[in-house]
Amino acid sequence: MNFLSDTTAPAHPALIEAIGAANAGFAASYGADEISSRVEARLKTIFETDLKLLFAVSGTASNALALSALCPAHGAILCHDEAHIHRDERGAPEFFTGGAKLIPLAGAHAKISLEALDRALGEIPEGFVHSSPARVLSLSNLTESGTAYTPAEVAERADRIHQRPAFVHMDGARFSNALVTLGCTPAELTWKAGVDALCFGATKNGALSAEAIILFPSVMDRFEELQARQKRAGHMAPKMRFLAAQFEAWLKDDLWLDLAGTANAHARALAGGLDALDGVEVMHPVQGNEVFIRLPEALGDRLVAAGARFYQWPDGSCRFVTSWCTQASEISALLDAARA
Amino acid sequence: MNFLSDTTAPAHPALIEAIGAANAGFAASYGADEISSRVEARLKTIFETDLKLLFAVSGTASNALALSALCPAHGAILCHDEAHIHRDERGAPEFFTGGAKLIPLAGAHAKISLEALDRALGEIPEGFVHSSPARVLSLSNLTESGTAYTPAEVAERADRIHQRPAFVHMDGARFSNALVTLGCTPAELTWKAGVDALCFGATKNGALSAEAIILFPSVMDRFEELQARQKRAGHMAPKMRFLAAQFEAWLKDDLWLDLAGTANAHARALAGGLDALDGVEVMHPVQGNEVFIRLPEALGDRLVAAGARFYQWPDGSCRFVTSWCTQASEISALLDAARA
């Protein structure tokens, strides 16, 4: 009953096998290998568009690299106040961009509200040399509260920022989970809705360590600079084939969607089961693999005593994260303990 | 007959197996796992000292992180003009340090000469606000020419820089190869000779992607800052156990030394065999797994025609790199083709 984080989960066996299989003979280094090429081709099919691809080993690296290719040092990045890039990356975006400014915005359920976005844009004039102009809008999907922006919600935010010479970045550490819940296509949730660059995470959903930065056509001209930044940041792994191999196995036969679907289903079951109990309040719509829930103290204690592991969240709720390897029996055991 | 680079070689099977074995159940993320602890303990034994350990996924990251913990933004790093950190890392040290200055020094066989070091130190006064003071001396061992600094050579350079409030960094991307050739202990080649921080590379010698930054006691107080920088640079991999597992397998039963010994022996055989031919000149002592050699044009063409792959080096020579998986038959075939 480990619901601490999807980063403590193991990797899916298919990815471990793929690494072994990739370890045959010599292969061009630094991303020029054949597996990397095949993954890029596969992603073009999945996203129904031309695109450029780079791998990274952590979500922090993926986000910071992508942001640094989109935002100049003297620009600003708008994000939700709860965003991982603002709260949990130790200033990585500031570091990679050379000191761009992050402007935290409000909004329920960790989604940037249109009001907050409009107000911020109103307060940041274009062409005023004294303030950092808005150059990137960063949306997390799933959000930090486990909710999902719909394609329409992405689009109405993207439309606003695109009135400026600015771009939309999507932090997709749990993109798979959002996609499965929304039931739309990868294209609909990204470039068709105005996303210029996607950080597409596999690590939380079955990989050992594999993140992809995807530049859609609107920003593909920044690929060469992005590569330079990747090298310069020490993120151009010499034996890139082992990152590529993970992605290849993960994308094969829609494994990525199946794993996300499993995690999501467990989260819904967990939330539904607890929500039926007295005094329990689910804080945010459960639209992925994260459940934020307020529990009566006695109930929380009972779960801990039964061996459940989860985080106390700063807002007083508890966070439960399911993953591809969560077992139905764990959910049952948790709910049994809760009802005891 | 692929002698292009040790980064194009596959990983040793024992490390692949170790990754699979590490993939059991949940494990604490970000380096707090048990395998990481075991590797740290093992390194303390190997290096006969207390130390602090962080993992990285590339040599560039390892070097740049270590340097950034040792050199302030307004300081200077002395290195050989051929050093990887100066020539081949796209300005990563400048990026990670926040703009420290690299001062390239001369010296035969890619070793910093004492004369060059003394002259540079003479030209950089301490306490002069207008120039960047020397804060780090970076030594590559193996050097970029495949030669090795002996413990005594390290010590006489370290002694000079330690007259200042400055540190010695060793780029040990091929540390194993140097160590095996020199026949000294890891301690003798590092902290006993004045090295404060070692970037200890496994990737070129059998790992998928695994580098260790080792802080010896003289700089262990910088560990917390180094961790912050690792996180901030996106190099704190969520599932660190997979990096640790590679190191554990690599260090077990002296596998790392065996692999380096194999690569070195092949390099010596290759160099010795070619050197016996007319018009051939070995450019640098072969003290590791790299051979820089000047070949008559016809000979070079013959090797290429026979299927040998190697790089033309900017100085007009050819670089051959052997690795743990080079086969004796490849060396024979190469030499046969050369003598044909």
Next chain:
Amino acid sequence: MNFLSDTTAPAHPALIEAIGAANAGFAASYGADEISSRVEARLKTIFETDLKLLFAVSGTASNALALSALCPAHGAILCHDEAHIHRDERGAPEFFTGGAKLIPLAGAHAKISLEALDRALGEIPEGFVHSSPARVLSLSNLTESGTAYTPAEVAERADRIHQRPAFVHMDGARFSNALVTLGCTPAELTWKAGVDALCFGATKNGALSAEAIILFPSVMDRFEELQARQKRAGHMAPKMRFLAAQFEAWLKDDLWLDLAGTANAHARALAGGLDALDGVEVMHPVQGNEVFIRLPEALGDRLVAAGARFYQWPDGSCRFVTSWCTQASEISALLDAARA
């Protein structure tokens, strides 16, 4: 009737004369001149303490340099959401610190509320590697709304941040104006209340271009690094005597306090006169030389028609700034036009 900004005002003639007087013969460059020494001595008397002094040519430079000496690249600076360092310096603090994070806090009248401060500190744990720890609390005095923190208000905020290994920075671009209103001593408003470093501005109060960074004893050990940063940022003016001469004249015979008192008095008169009119609302207590006031549209138009110049503020109010050279007749004329 120019109430646009105190940066559009001319310099006081005494400072112009001082520059001419300083232009006699050779003088040591880069701050080693005699006038600089005299100013440092004078400031020690004024602030009743030992201190270290550096000059800068703009408030942005002064703030950013001071902050960079107090906050590491991987730390955070807490400031008011309206703070000049956050809104009006084009990311200078991020640039000079190497990418530290600014955390904007709320509070009425541009003063950081204790609630906002406590909540932020609660959300930023010490020793959590994933988030940027609070390392500086920056207070503007005068604030961006023209209000003044009292010594007690400074102290209760400083006490909180000093529970951490963190410092208090005061942006004193209009420090003189705050001081005159509060009627306390310079020491009481700074180091005695917990301020570690003060950016003491003269430019807005009669200088051509002269700002002083003052390190109080608690952070004097950072002086050497600050000097290195000053040089590195191009802010170590070769002929520093001309900056020092401005300060010397400005501090002489309390000229700085007289000038601030004049500006403040005009601001109070302006605010008081307008406030008596129908439909007018003074937005913030007038505790310096800035008045933020909401005017009926017809009244605003009348003032403009009469030749008054002032800024429309984003919150819908109008900002009037008085300066040392504002004339009583201008205030009268403005009020006459308002009452017409």
Next chain:
Amino acid sequence: MNFLSDTTAPAHPALIEAIGAANAGFAASYGADEISSRVEARLKTIFETDLKLLFAVSGTASNALALSALCPAHGAILCHDEAHIHRDERGAPEFFTGGAKLIPLAGAHAKISLEALDRALGEIPEGFVHSSPARVLSLSNLTESGTAYTPAEVAERADRIHQRPAFVHMDGARFSNALVTLGCTPAELTWKAGVDALCFGATKNGALSAEAIILFPSVMDRFEELQARQKRAGHMAPKMRFLAAQFEAWLKDDLWLDLAGTANAHARALAGGLDALDGVEVMHPVQGNEVFIRLPEALGDRLVAAGARFYQWPDGSCRFVTSWCTQASEISALLDAARA
């Protein structure tokens, strides 16, 4: 007999007067004032071209800002090993560019030799992601040895770098002195010879503190970014009129050329007089206001005893710098002491 540096000299009285004259009433801040506009117009006439202008308060700031507008963080700047930007600016170019790499090149008399330039360009391939591509060639004119590049010498270096997507920066801290010696037009020594951006210094030649960054048409599209960087670096002085006023007076009636001519003449007289003595060796052609000369020890002692002040240079020579305010009597006195 103060020959230490032209930065210890006073400002020319005409510039002091101009500052006083500029101090009349209100003026738009941050460079939008009328004097700034007039100076820009005047420079267009002097340089016979359209151009963009920004002011700075130090040569370090001027160089670093200009370089940062021309070179990306992941690029390299080629300069002479003795260049001020490499040796004497505490890493300012690295700081402002976000960590670009400086590549020091050799050449007699502090001029980059064509051989060194060609070799460096040969070693830095375009489009190789692992190394920092050459993006700027920086030429100092006067050089650090007091010599001048002719327009033809500038052009043959510029032509080489312009084969790449790269620019030519000229550090013109003593541009006036070079120009007067060469007898060419400002246009011939700059944009007509391939210079893209000029840092045009007045401080060493009669100003209090005034440097101009001039972007010629080939790089004028970078002006907006340069302004953002100027603001962000704290170099957008609020009361810019006082910088502009210095330039206006300095450029009026060719005062700048007269002052440089005076300094140059004194340097030639000094060098010629000393060179006639036994055992004296003038190290570099005297093409500006600096003389590097090797003196017999007894002679050096005699000059010091007579009250002459000058610097011992690292190469064993002595550096004498003349300025606009050097007196013929000082030269006579020096030579009399030398011959005694």
